Amino acid sequence: MKDMMYMLFADFRTQIVFLHVISAVVWVGGMVAMKFAAHTSIMQVESPLHRLERISHALKRLFYIVTPFVIILIITAVIMAVGLGFRDAAVDANHNVIDENAMFIYNLVHLKEGIWMLMATNLAGMMWFRAKADKLLLKGDTVKAKANLARIGNLMVPVNIALGVGAIYLGVFLRNAY
Ligand code: HEM
Numbered sequence: 001m002k003d004m005m006y007m008l009f010a011d012f013r014t015q016i017v018f019l020h021v022i023s024a025v026v027w028v029g030g031m032v033a034m035k036f037a038a039h040t041s042i043m044q045v046e047s048p049l050h051r052l053e054r055i056s057h058a059l060k061r062l063f064y065i066v067t068p069f070v071i072i073l074i075i076t077a078v079i080m081a082v083g084l085g086f087r088d089a090a091v092d093a094n095h096n097v098i099d100e101n102a103m104f105i106y107n108l109v110h111l112k113e114g115i116w117m118l119m120a121t122n123l124a125g126m127m128w129f130r131a132k133a134d135k136l137l138l139k140g141d142t143v144k145a146k147a148n149l150a151r152i153g154n155l156m157v158p159v160n161i162a163l164g165v166g167a168i169y170l171g172v173f174l175r176n177a178y
Contacts, residue, residue, distance in 0.1 A: 009083025023073035027066045028164035115167045126156045
């Protein structure tokens, strides 16, 4: 399996890094566009019910679009994490650290994995709250629907933007670290 990842990365390095970067662009860029362009524009709609319906629909579209890229991001991440040999450079077969700097870089790779997990869990939570808001809107409960959508827009999306920006910075750092 490890040898296959090494070969895959060696043969398709450009394509794998491209897919990783484009996935980050769509995921993080999509959230920025939603928060600062679509959301601001939808706020101009006067009727509260229509406004909430538009926000929920726009979020639904965003989540559909980003989901395949979230999956491509983790697949390419695993190929890179193994294919670039971070572990082999840091520890020997008995898990003893053989190079402190390589170990630091290897830990940053783990940190990126942790960030991806947080972002993916946060995304799943947003999907759940949005679906809940949709059901409340169908019942005409705009107050509770608004609370669910506000949680997404004011907290969960900004958290994922911040985590995504952090992951992008770490990606650039890793690229220049070996
Ligand atoms: C799942 C865990 C992740 C791992 C193991 C990982 C690993 C890596 C590695 C090893 C590189 C360097 C590639 C190279 O040197 O050719 C990289 C680059 C990059 N990563 Fe990740 N990554 C992960 C998640 C993420 C996430 C969540 C984002 C953003 C949402 C992201 C955005 C980027 C970007 C934009 C680059 C390109 C940096 C550059 O070209 O200078 N990564 N990643």
